[in-house]
């Protein structure tokens with residue numbers, strides 16, 4: 001784990017979940033053929049607009065991580 005408590009992700013730094021060298025949503029990133037959860041931020045925003053869901057409050061997330 002890195003300093004923020006995220007497991008490392010070396011596959012997709014352009015992923016919506018990528019933060020500080022790690023994955024902010026998964027607890028295990030050991031995939032044989034690449035991560036099946038990869039999405040760009042644009043793809044993620046498009047899916048959220050299509051299927052609903054609230055945009056998380058970044059300040060609230062920081063409190064959960066700390």
Ligand code: SF4
Nearest residue numbers: 009012015018023035
């Ligand atoms: S969802 Fe997958 S590709 Fe995206 S940051 Fe996490 S491990 Fe990396």
